Amino acid sequence: MVPLIIDLAGRHVVIFGGGAVGLRKATYFCREAEVTVVSRSFLPEFSGLDVRCLEADLSDMDDDALAVLLDGAFLVVAATSDEETNNHIGRTAREAGALFNNARGDGGDTLIPSVVRGEEYLIAVSTGGASPAVPRFLREHLEAAYPYLDAMIRVEARLRDALKQTVPDQAKRAAVLRAVLHDPDAWTWLADGEDRAYERIQERYM
Incomplete structure (x- = not known):
């Protein structure tokens, strides 16, 4: 994999899962992309985000119905609690030609990094999930060492x-x-x- 910083303005991101993980992903993307979140239920915090929430039961959804939800998607994020469902979403996303990130299950082709953001800079950090504490450590070190x-x-x-x-x-x-x-x-x-x-x-x- 290689790191890229992509302008998502006008791009469509589809996130599956209305729980805590889906909320975190939606918060990450909604500041720039057009975001649709698909789930049977949603945490109340979704109401404060600029996202479209679509109620749907993924457990018995076939490939054709899933493909309709992915139409026009640039990036698809599987953030449900069920690995089988996430993997099914991933297979359909690849067939649709969309980038795919899997929060739980078989690895996707896209990682979502932790971000260190200032007014004039943006730094993305990823350990591939091996150590979620490292990005926070780096951010704290950067802020302490270079406050200006x-x-x-x-x-x-x-x-x-x-x-x-x-x-x-x-x-x-x-x-x-x-x-x-x-x-x-x-x-x-x-x-x-x-x-x-x-x-x-x-x-x-x-």
Whole structure:
């Protein structure tokens, strides 16, 4: 597998399962994709999400009926408590040409990572289910070690634009940007605000 970050705007995600796992998956995707959740019952929290909830009994649903539910789906997530049902959904999803994630049962072709998200960055972490605690550990470490990471990204963007106007050599521009990131003073200056930090960085490196 290889990691990708995909724009899901306008894409259809179909999730099977109205329990806690289905709710977590729906919450993950509904901020961007069009989400339909299929289940016999739904937790009350689904009412607060921007998703379409479709009541259906999957236990005796045949392939044709299931295929109708998957029509136009970009990604299918099986999040029921029954492995046999999840595997059935997976087989039908593959036949429909949709990506598939299985929360319980035979492995799908898509993993849903844990996400570390700031205002200016997005980091996806997956251990393949081996250690769910690791993504949280990494997020906590990142937040503690780099509390001004969003601000640094914005400062780097401004500095990059300024360097393009004054330094024609791309390798030299890249060297300056790396030097700033490795400069402890630059990170300390961010505590006084982005503008002041940018001024000091300019004085030192330009």
